[in-house]
Amino acid sequence: MEWAEVINNPLLQNLPFKIELNKWGKILMSPASNNHGRWQFKVGKLLDEKKGSGEVITECSINTPEGVKVADVAWVSDEFIEQHGFDTPYHSAPEICVEIVSPSNSAAEMYEKIALYLAQGAKEVWLCDQDGKISYFSADGKIASSEQV
16 A cells, blocks of 8 residues: 555544554554553653754654654654655654654564664654653664754
């Protein structure tokens, strides 16, 4: 499937799952919990407060060589918006991509997403665990704190 088919398909609307595509266009679904949504909001609010200008996007779709991945939260600069608008999916990753790690996510899956977002141009990728602890990653690997906020 193509991403436009996914977002326009009435059968795939309002599902209690996060939907992504793998590199063959097959749908991947991950269940979302209330705690997941809670951290998604809190991290988005933190980015909005710390970054000032720019936009926070939840459920931000990004086309990667491994299919369309959906960052739980992303921050895009005004310059990014000028260049890409609100294309769906983005073909370049926003400056900051955040994944809220669910119990169903494996470490390998998370490290793959980190690598994919960075390869698509993200400056940082944040992983937020179920307790709200955030780990930060840049092209240099794991970093002690964000260099973007």
